[in-house]
Amino acid sequence: MSEQRVATSKVAGTWAWAFQRISAVLLIVFLGVHLYAAHFMDVGAETGEEPLITFDEVSLRLDQLLYIVVDYGMLSMVLLHGLNGFRTVLFDFDMFVRRKKLIDVTLWVVGIGTLIWGIVILFPFISGAGG
Amino acid sequence: MAEGDLTLKVQRFDPTADKLPYWQSFTVKPRPGMTVLDALFEVLNHQDGTLSFRFCCRAGVCGSCAMVIGGKVRLACETQVAQFVGKGDLMLSPLPHQPVVKDLAVDYTHFFDRLKKVKPYLVGKEPYPEKEYIQSTKERQPINDPIDCILCGSCTSSCTMAWTNSDYLGPAALLKSYRFLADTRDSVPDERLDIIEGESGVWRCHTQFNCVEVCPKKLNPTEAIQKMKIKAFKRKLFGRRGTKK
Amino acid sequence: MKISSFKWLFGRNSEFWPTNMKTGMWAWVGHRLTGLALVAYVFLHLSFISTASMAEGGADFDALMETTSQPLFVAMDFLLVIVVIYHAMNGLRVVLFDLGVGIRRQKLVFWVTMAISAVLIVGGLLAIWHLVFPEGVA
Numbered sequence: 001m002s003e004q005r006v007a008t009s010k011v012a013g014t015w016a017w018a019f020q021r022i023s024a025v026l027l028i029v030f031l032g033v034h035l036y037a038a039h040f041m042d043v044g045a046e047t048g049e050e051p052l053i054t055f056d057e058v059s060l061r062l063d064q065l066l067y068i069v070v071d072y073g074m075l076s077m078v079l080l081h082g083l084n085g086f087r088t089v090l091f092d093f094d095m096f097v098r099r100k101k102l103i104d105v106t107l108w109v110v111g112i113g114t115l116i117w118g119i120v121i122l123f124p125f126i127s128g129a130g131g
Numbered sequence: 132m133a134e135g136d137l138t139l140k141v142q143r144f145d146p147t148a149d150k151l152p153y154w155q156s157f158t159v160k161p162r163p164g165m166t167v168l169d170a171l172f173e174v175l176n177h178q179d180g181t182l183s184f185r186f187c188c189r190a191g192v193c194g195s196c197a198m199v200i201g202g203k204v205r206l207a208c209e210t211q212v213a214q215f216v217g218k219g220d221l222m223l224s225p226l227p228h229q230p231v232v233k234d235l236a237v238d239y240t241h242f243f244d245r246l247k248k249v250k251p252y253l254v255g256k257e258p259y260p261e262k263e264y265i266q267s268t269k270e271r272q273p274i275n276d277p278i279d280c281i282l283c284g285s286c287t288s289s290c291t292m293a294w295t296n297s298d299y300l301g302p303a304a305l306l307k308s309y310r311f312l313a314d315t316r317d318s319v320p321d322e323r324l325d326i327i328e329g330e331s332g333v334w335r336c337h338t339q340f341n342c343v344e345v346c347p348k349k350l351n352p353t354e355a356i357q358k359m360k361i362k363a364f365k366r367k368l369f370g371r372r373g374t375k376k
Numbered sequence: 377m378k379i380s381s382f383k384w385l386f387g388r389n390s391e392f393w394p395t396n397m398k399t400g401m402w403a404w405v406g407h408r409l410t411g412l413a414l415v416a417y418v419f420l421h422l423s424f425i426s427t428a429s430m431a432e433g434g435a436d437f438d439a440l441m442e443t444t445s446q447p448l449f450v451a452m453d454f455l456l457v458i459v460v461i462y463h464a465m466n467g468l469r470v471v472l473f474d475l476g477v478g479i480r481r482q483k484l485v486f487w488v489t490m491a492i493s494a495v496l497i498v499g500g501l502l503a504i505w506h507l508v509f510p511e512g513v514a
Contacts, residue, residue, distance in 0.1 A: 055434025
């Protein structure tokens with residue numbers, strides 16, 4: 001234990017910390033818009049039962065560029081914030097600090113993969129009923 | 132057991148003989164003004180000569196007798212036993228998450244290794260003065276508190292991040308780093324920030340406040356760490372000149 | 377030798393025993409657990425949305441949304457609201473500390489944010505109630 005090993009990384013620490021705070025505040029704003037848009041906003045679709053979210057309703061909403069930006073922005077923020085937070089939890093433990101590079105690469109791959117997946121799964125709504 | 136007696140439940144562990152620790156009970160008769168350290172001496176002198184614990188000054192200055200007393204890390208020499216009488220057994224165990232030498236004495240090697248990493252000494256400014264560095268009262272103010280640290284290891288032992296991450300410097304070392312960072316006589320703030328700004332430096336602190344709760348000197352390592360986080364972040368944003376005094 | 381047995385690390389005299397944990401520790405434990413739960417939820421959420429691309433016109437998606445309007449799921453939604461609000465408000469508290477605000481009064485800051493959380497959670501319950509019973513049943 002007496003070796004002079006101090007820091008695992010000088011680059012990631014500061015920015016990871018700062019970004020975690022910035023994305024946290026952004027997420028609170030995004031979440032408000034997201035919940036309002038998904039559950040309370042009236043987009044004028046025939047939705048049948050009121051509380052139900054339907055495909056047509058979401059499609060109509062996603063006709064507007066604003067909500068595409070909000071949804072994709074929220075998706076990327078959530079992934080960055082969530083996986084960065086998960087990374088923080090992992091690096092609290094010695095056994096994961098030792099595999100730092102592997103974990104960093106894995107989390108980036110998972111993050112970018114999920115981002116692409118998340119972008120793709122909204123396509124049916126965007127190209128859907130609205131037109 | 133007579134009325135008003137106190138039962139101490141002490142965690143016994145001899146690494147050469149035992150596989151796991153076990154609790155052993157001793158009954159002592161509290162005298163007025165008796166501290167937990169006094170009670171341990173009572174046991175050592177009259178009941179069990181094999182009990183091990185560390186002590187030195189008996190006045191809360193040396194930081195040797197920190198241990199877990201009734202679920203909280205405290206100094207045995209500064210804790211009165213009277214407050215525990217009539218509240219069940221008083222449990223005594225060594226500092227958590229540290230290697231146990233024997234019974235209540237723990238190995239401080241890792242703790243001091245962490246401390247050594249942050250350069251816990253003053254690096255003076257050239258030209259060196261003939262007598263002493265002059266400091267105004269205002270300049271001295273920020274280090275009034277952190278200079279009181281007695282290196283008892285309470286904070287670093289009770290910090291879960293310091294427990295699970297052996298690279299993490301821990302509150303005591305970071306407070307020491309802050310003490311020199313805030314010192315106007317010190318000449319290497321950039322070097323100090325280099326040491327503490329890594330992932331195992333200040334960013335491992337998740338503001339758990341365990342260190343503040345247990346500090347026997349009522350210091351605030353968390354505040355020092357937060358201030359260093361801001362210093363490190365400002366330097367990242369505005370470059371090295373931003374931290375020059 | 378390091379003592380690493382469950383009984384000694386988490387026992388009566390450890391800092392993890394509930395009566396030994398102080399406000400900051402509770403806040404940290406809660407923040408960590410809710411954070412991990414929310415990461416898991418994000419992936420669940422995405423997988424639910426992905427049903428939209430399964431059938432033409434989103435029939436599968438509509439069917440799934442029908443299922444999730446059952447009382448059990450609504451109750452879980454409410455649980456989600458609690459978790460999100462706690463994580464957000466405690467996160468705000470951590471951000472305040474990072475800005476250097478209220479470190480010396482961390483307990484007060486915790487209880488203030490928790491009071492705001494409680495109000496928001498009640499608001500969330502009312503909002504869900506309003507969604508489920510738009511006509512005002514009660």
